Amino acid sequence: MKTKLITNREDLIQKFEYFCKKHLRNYASKRNFDLGPPHKNVSNLSPYIKRRFVDENEILKISTKYFNIQKIEKFVQEIFWRTYWKGWLESHPWIFRDYENEKKYPEIPKRTGIKCFDHWTEELVETGYLHNHARMWYASIWIFTLNKPWKLGANFFKKHLLDWCPASNTLGWRWVAGLQTVGKYYLARAENINFYTNKRFNPKNQLNENIQTIASESFDEKVLNPVPDKFLEIKNFYNPGVVLTNNDLTINNVFAEKKIDFKSCIFTDSNNENFKSELVLNFEKKLTENIFKTINDIKLISNLNELISWVKREKIKNLIIPYETVGNNILNKKSFLYKLNEENINYNFYIRDWDRLAYPYATKGFFNFKKKIPDLLKLNEIVDIDKGL
Numbered sequence: 228m229k230t231k232l233i234t235n236r237e238d239l240i241q242k243f244e245y246f247c248k249k250h251l252r253n254y255a256s257k258r259n260f261d262l263g264p265p266h267k268n269v270s271n272l273s274p275y276i277k278r279r280f281v282d283e284n285e286i287l288k289i290s291t292k293y294f295n296i297q298k299i300e301k302f303v304q305e306i307f308w309r310t311y312w313k314g315w316l317e318s319h320p321w322i323f324r325d326y327e328n329e330k331k332y333p334e335i336p337k338r339t340g341i342k343c344f345d346h347w348t349e350e351l352v353e354t355g356y357l358h359n360h361a362r363m364w365y366a367s368i369w370i371f372t373l374n375k376p377w378k379l380g381a382n383f384f385k386k387h388l389l390d391w392c393p394a395s396n397t398l399g400w401r402w403v404a405g406l407q408t409v410g411k412y413y414l415a416r417a418e419n420i421n422f423y424t425n426k427r428f429n430p431k432n433q434l435n436e437n438i439q440t441i442a443s444e445s446f447d448e449k450v451l452n453p454v455p456d457k458f459l460e461i462k463n464f465y466n467p468g469v470v471l472t473n474n475d476l477t478i479n480n481v482f483a484e485k486k487i488d489f490k491s492c493i494f495t496d497s498n499n500e501n502f503k504s505e506l507v508l509n510f511e512k513k514l515t516e517n518i519f520k521t522i523n524d525i526k527l528i529s530n531l532n533e534l535i536s537w538v539k540r541e542k543i544k545n546l547i548i549p550y551e552t553v554g555n556n557i558l559n560k561k562s563f564l565y566k567l568n569e570e571n572i573n574y575n576f577y578i579r580d581w582d583r584l585a586y587p588y589a590t591k592g593f594f595n596f597k598k599k600i601p602d603l604l605k606l607n608e609i610v611d612i613d614k615g616l
């Protein structure tokens with residue numbers, strides 16, 4: 228079941244252009260079908276957008292070369308789902324802290340006899356990807372048929388998904404479990420699986436399709452402001468140093484577009500990575516190598532001391548680090564910041580306009596958030612539309 232993973236931008240954009248020409252037109256009607264790898268009816272972009280190896284703005288600009296934005300409304304909304312989940316978690320960080328208390332990573336589940344579930348286990352471990360519908364069915368079977376805790380399932384995904392995203396994964400599992408939208412849970416049904424897998428699977432009489440009770444919880448916390456009070460504006464800094472991390476592997480482009488001279492490095496911290504599968508680690512290594520090859524003079528840095536030496540050697544006056552949202556901490560750690568302060572290094576966590584403009588609308592449900600999409604498209608200079616999509 229192994230699939231070939233793209234790890235360079237040129238091939239990725241070429242593949243996405245092909246997707247636009249061949250499949251984007253039918254995305255809304257076909258996207259819910261899981262026809263098995265290589266999943267041609269969806270974009271497969273999540274491992275790249277997650278790390279901003281390509282960013283949302285770039286993807287939507289390419290899409291609108293082929294279609295009027297109204298014609299690809301569903302795709303645009305899906306692109307904004309990640310933004311919405313990330314923004315929502317910024318204002319409800321205790322939800323992630325509660326999930327993070329579960330430190331155990333389950334073994335790969337043994338065969339259950341439920342063919343689709345066993346197949347998806349294998350597909351996830353071998354390819355690092357599952358179709359969205361399969362993720363919903365899998366999580367639902369895990370929780371309601373196999374009676375396993377949702378947090379363990381979320382950790383299983385966390386280890387193996389190439390696109391693991393603290394917000395989309397945690398909130399996706401919570402949504403299936405009935406915790407995210409109170410009283411609403413997602414139940415996998417054999418008939419629905421049969422239809423949307425094009426009859427590849429039919430777990431008739433194997434699933435618990437009759438739920439009596441669902442989990443509940445109560446937190447007494449105040450919804451936070453999802454964006455920082457002060458944010459960094461890009462102006463003509465004197466000798467800035469831009470740090471690329473797995474949170475944003477193209478942040479350098481933001482500075483290049485503004486014609487600002489800067490030094491750059493890629494920071495990869497292996498202490499952060501012990502939960503990841505070999506497949507994920509190799510994938511990230513290849514993405515990093517690709518960036519290293521394509522940007523002149525970029526340095527590869529693997530710990531804080533090396534970063535500090537680089538800043539001093541290059542006489543960097545402003546260290547720019549991609550903004551770290553909940554669950555994505557790489558450099559925004561007390562011990563790291565303490566050291567940077569001790570060395571008198573001036574650093575800033577830079578939040579992209581895409582996130583800064585959208586997060587304030589993500590504190591409630593997606594239904595309210597999506598009404599703001601036309602404004603956000605305009606503010607991000609993707610298209611100028613007055614009415615809804």
Ligand SMILES: Cc1cc2nc3c(=O)[nH]c(=O)nc-3n(C[C@H](O)[C@H](O)[C@H](O)COP(=O)(O)OP(=O)(O)OC[C@H]3O[C@@H](n4cnc5c(N)ncnc54)[C@H](O)[C@@H]3O)c2cc1C
Binds near residue numbers: 273277308312392
């Ligand atoms: C239980 C569960 C766990 C999930 N865990 C993750 C995760 O760890 N990381 C992750 O990126 N997505 C997660 N998702 C969301 C979704 O399944 C994937 O983003 C999607 O399948 C990626 O495939 P694609 O790129 O081909 O999507 P496409 O359908 O081509 O969509 C285009 C892009 O829109 C975004 N997107 C689409 N659907 C969603 C969604 N439901 N939520 C957030 N963003 C979306 C992604 O960036 C995606 O690349 C999860 C969903 C569920 C139900």
